[in-house]
Amino acid sequence: MSQQQGDATPAGSTPAGAAAGAARIAELRTTIDEIDQRIVGLLAERTRVVRELTVHKTDEPTVRSPDRVRQVLGRVHDLAVGHDMPPEVAVATYRALIDELTRMQLHMLADRSAAAAPKGQ
Numbered sequence: 538m539s540q541q542q543g544d545a546t547p548a549g550s551t552p553a554g555a556a557a558g559a560a561r562i563a564e565l566r567t568t569i570d571e572i573d574q575r576i577v578g579l580l581a582e583r584t585r586v587v588r589e590l591t592v593h594k595t596d597e598p599t600v601r602s603p604d605r606v607r608q609v610l611g612r613v614h615d616l617a618v619g620h621d622m623p624p625e626v627a628v629a630t631y632r633a634l635i636d637e638l639t640r641m642q643l644h645m646l647a648d649r650s651a652a653a654a655p656k657g658q
């Protein structure tokens with residue numbers, strides 16, 4: 538091995554190190570749970586806005602709006618870069634989110650058409 542080991546003990550290589558590592562993991566998972574609570578709250582708020590917007594859409598091309606999807610993904614990419622996070626993580630997350638919201642909108646549209654159709658059709 539060309540690199541010298543030095544004094545630093547890798548976390549987990551001793552019982553005390555392993556216990557400290559496990560405690561830190563638990564602490565960081567609590568932080569992740571708190572962040573998830575905020576993220577889901579914001580996603581719920583965003584979904585409410587998308588539902589309201591869907592009321593004004595009347596056809597599938599408007600639901601899919603590929604130009605708008607590209608715009609949102611491009612913006613999210615740039616925001617991620619600005620926040621020093623891997624942009625592919627943010628873009629893939631939003632791609633999945635928009636896919637699901639598009640599915641939700643298509644269901645809303647179909648339900649509305651079914652409700653508007655004359656009975657027995």
Ligand SMILES: O=C(O)C(=O)C[C@]1(C(=O)O)C=C[C@H](O)C=C1
Pocket residue numbers: 587590599600601602603605606609634635638639642
């Ligand atoms: O902007 C819209 O038209 C939306 O329906 C919102 C949204 C999004 O989640 O950002 C969802 C689906 C696509 O149509 C485009 C964007």
